[in-house]
Amino acid sequence: MTPSGGFPVAAREAVADSQLRANLRGATHAIRDKRAAAVAEVADWQELREAGRLIKERAMRHLDRHLEALEAAVVAAGGQVHWAGDAAAANRIVGDLVAATGSTEVVKVKSLATDEIGLNEALAARGIDALETDLAELINQLAGDTSSHILVPAIHRNRAEIRELFLRELPDPGELDETPGALAEAARRYLRERFLRAEVAVSGANFGVAETGTVGVVESEGNGRMCTTLPRTLITVMGIEKVLPRLTDLEVMLQLLPRSATAERMNPYTSLWTGVTPGDGPQEFHLVLLDAGRTNALRDEVGRQALHCIRCSACLNVCPVYERTGGHAYGSVYPGPIGAILTPQLADLDQGATLPWASSLCGACYEVCPVKIDIPTVLVHLRGKVIRREAGGGGAEDAAERLSMKAAAAAFATPRRYRLAQRVVLPVLRLLTGVPGLARIVPGPLAAWTSVRELPEPPRETFSDWWRGRS
Amino acid sequence: MSDREAILARVRAAIADVPAAEAPEFDPDRAEPDARYARTGELDPAARLALFVERSGDYRAEVTVCAEDPAAVAAAVAAACSRHAARRLVVPAGLDPAWLPPGVEPVADDPPLAPAGLGACDGVLSGCELAIAVTGTVVLAGGGPAQGRRAVTLLPDLHICVVRGPQIVETVPEAVARLAAPIAARGAITLISGPSATSDIELKRVEGVHGPRRLELIVTDPSL
Numbered sequence: 001m002t003p004s005g006g007f008p009v010a011a012r013e014a015v016a017d018s019q020l021r022a023n024l025r026g027a028t029h030a031i032r033d034k035r036a037a038a039v040a041e042v043a044d045w046q047e048l049r050e051a052g053r054l055i056k057e058r059a060m061r062h063l064d065r066h067l068e069a070l071e072a073a074v075v076a077a078g079g080q081v082h083w084a085g086d087a088a089a090a091n092r093i094v095g096d097l098v099a100a101t102g103s104t105e106v107v108k109v110k111s112l113a114t115d116e117i118g119l120n121e122a123l124a125a126r127g128i129d130a131l132e133t134d135l136a137e138l139i140n141q142l143a144g145d146t147s148s149h150i151l152v153p154a155i156h157r158n159r160a161e162i163r164e165l166f167l168r169e170l171p172d173p174g175e176l177d178e179t180p181g182a183l184a185e186a187a188r189r190y191l192r193e194r195f196l197r198a199e200v201a202v203s204g205a206n207f208g209v210a211e212t213g214t215v216g217v218v219e220s221e222g223n224g225r226m227c228t229t230l231p232r233t234l235i236t237v238m239g240i241e242k243v244l245p246r247l248t249d250l251e252v253m254l255q256l257l258p259r260s261a262t263a264e265r266m267n268p269y270t271s272l273w274t275g276v277t278p279g280d281g282p283q284e285f286h287l288v289l290l291d292a293g294r295t296n297a298l299r300d301e302v303g304r305q306a307l308h309c310i311r312c313s314a315c316l317n318v319c320p321v322y323e324r325t326g327g328h329a330y331g332s333v334y335p336g337p338i339g340a341i342l343t344p345q346l347a348d349l350d351q352g353a354t355l356p357w358a359s360s361l362c363g364a365c366y367e368v369c370p371v372k373i374d375i376p377t378v379l380v381h382l383r384g385k386v387i388r389r390e391a392g393g394g395g396a397e398d399a400a401e402r403l404s405m406k407a408a409a410a411a412f413a414t415p416r417r418y419r420l421a422q423r424v425v426l427p428v429l430r431l432l433t434g435v436p437g438l439a440r441i442v443p444g445p446l447a448a449w450t451s452v453r454e455l456p457e458p459p460r461e462t463f464s465d466w467w468r469g470r471s
Numbered sequence: 472m473s474d475r476e477a478i479l480a481r482v483r484a485a486i487a488d489v490p491a492a493e494a495p496e497f498d499p500d501r502a503e504p505d506a507r508y509a510r511t512g513e514l515d516p517a518a519r520l521a522l523f524v525e526r527s528g529d530y531r532a533e534v535t536v537c538a539e540d541p542a543a544v545a546a547a548v549a550a551a552c553s554r555h556a557a558r559r560l561v562v563p564a565g566l567d568p569a570w571l572p573p574g575v576e577p578v579a580d581d582p583p584l585a586p587a588g589l590g591a592c593d594g595v596l597s598g599c600e601l602a603i604a605v606t607g608t609v610v611l612a613g614g615g616p617a618q619g620r621r622a623v624t625l626l627p628d629l630h631i632c633v634v635r636g637p638q639i640v641e642t643v644p645e646a647v648a649r650l651a652a653p654i655a656a657r658g659a660i661t662l663i664s665g666p667s668a669t670s671d672i673e674l675k676r677v678e679g680v681h682g683p684r685r686l687e688l689i690v691t692d693p694s695l
């Protein structure tokens with residue numbers, strides 16, 4: 001999945017693509033400003049964030065009991081629960097479940113977990129056609145692209161490109177102009193027929209409530225309602241970290257997520273179902289609980305907070321590195337700041353080892369995160385882990401130099417910007433312990449750059465000047 | 472070892488640092504001050520209703536306020552139908568027949584209509600379980616009176632939903648508290664905030680994708 005060369009190479013290519021950069025910049029800034037307004041309206045936002053953090057922390061710190069409770073509640077409500085240790089197991093389980101229905105096509109709701117495990121490809125290998133029904137996912141699927149943003153995955157395409165794509169790929173696009181309304185209408189017509197005939201749907205889950213067995217999907221377009229309502233069989237693939245202990249936890253998450261994600265007071269549709277309801281909706285419900293590396297992340301007392309993520313994508317939209325590189329450069333379905341701490345941990349540092357350097361440690365991600373994940377601290381912590389590991393044979397400084405120069409040069413245009421950013425991260429140094437000399441080198445790109453190459457000039461402008469000057 | 476046992480064993484090993492005595496859940500009633508968010512609202516019923524009308528209108532639902540009286544509701548339904556040239560409306564079980572104006576043909580979902588049949592109706596007229604003022608949200612509980620099964624309020628292109636004033640709560644926590652009972656009865660819950668929408672193409676908001684493209688809310692005000 002990681003492009004050859006990892007983040008550095010992919011980032012350099014993306015930074016060079018000016019159309020992509022323009023789209024990303026426009027999009028991330030628009031969402032960012034709207035989010036700030038939606039959040040400013042909530043007087044108790046900081047208390048909600050703290051409650052959200054505590055809810056997720058408790059959920060992870062007692063994950064075994066919550067998973068067992070969730071399983072028991074789903075089964076009691078007429079659903080079935082499957083456990084998948086890795087991607088291959090999850091794909092096999094879902095494939096077998098679909099095959100058992102005799103169906104050769106499924107409709108899908110956007111799901112990062114199923115992207116992560118490569119479910120569509122695995123189903124295709126068994127002759128099962130998985131149709132993405134989220135508009136942006138449909139666009140990407142028709143174009144043979146991968147997602148560039150968690151929440152608006154086709155942010156890298158403009159309307160003219162989408163129109164051309166629809167004219168080429170949809171069976172009966174009719175007269176199609178390039179207004180977003182006409183393009184959405186074409187997708188509606190195409191998908192409606194597929195929703196009505198589908199016998200199996202596959203979804204992800206935004207949360208599963210252990211107390212009641214209730215599973216939820218938060219969305220805008222109605223494709224989630226279609227998929228979780230019309231087909232006879234519903235298969236939901238849920239990462240084990242999505243469990244919420246209590247129903248009351250929803251009262252916090254349903255406030256934090258929509259405002260952080262789409263800057264709405266509430267997203268248009270949220271579907272919550274509990275097992276099987278006789279006579280209403282799918283009569284067979286399967287919940288597939290996916291580990292696939294989550295327990296690796298859970299082992300790390302600092303890093304485990306990456307599992308608290310509710311996938312709102314607010315941290316992407318404020319990230320200066322993401323704004324320049326886009327999502328593809330991260331070589332993972334989880335891009336941006338959260339991807340930089342989640343991807344390497346899911347892979348036990350065997351993949352994405354340069355990702356912890358894909359950051360200037362400016363801290364904007366932490367400020368916006370609705371569940372207060374301290375991404376900068378985790379980034380620094382992971383840099384230390386990677387360096388300790390790489391240093392196995394050679395010196396830690398060599399390892400830091402190698403990794404950081406690769407990753408760093410790519411994301412920002414000039415080393416000067418790094419030096420400016422560096423001032424902000426110095427306090428983070430205090431967090432570092434363990435390897436001799438590490439405290440000096442761990443801020444990675446920044447320190448390695450300066451300590452090996454040159455001493456930083458006293459910055460002419462402060463970081464915040466620079467930050468403001470950018471927008 | 473099964474995947475189940477293996478995952479649970481990995482989880483237990485991973486969280487071995489967690490003290491056994493630690494409470495496994497966050498309890499909002501015992502939260503520290505920095506996590507004490509507002510759980511109950513402060514508005515009186517009239518202000519609550521006004522806030523709901525304003526907020527649901529923000530999402531481009533069409534909102535009509537009328538007296539808490541079946542004849543007034545029926546008149547509002549008639550007006551909504553004429554705005555959208557709708558005549559045949561699906562009507563879930565438990566809906567007050569007095570809400571139906573003359574000239575509207577009710578279609579009962581009994582026996583259950585096939586999806587194509589539902590889609591062929593001009594619209595659906597439903598009640599709701601409750602509504603949330605702060606977010607402008609209508610909450611449906613599958614199987615609840617006048618709410619029907621999920622497909623009934625999903626497939627028709629027009630959804631006319633009657634919200635009675637006393638059904639409006641102010642905050643999200645107050646709404647979630649009232650969902651415990653329908654969830655215990657395994658009812659599917661749907662939160663609806665405006666018509667379906669997408670911003671997937673150049674972040675331009677387009678109203679109406681897969682759900683009903685038009686949402687008409689009729690809010691009854693007991694003070695009128």
Ligand code: SF4
Nearest residue numbers: 309310312313315369
């Ligand atoms: S890390 Fe926080 S801000 Fe980023 S996507 Fe996850 S929840 Fe949102």
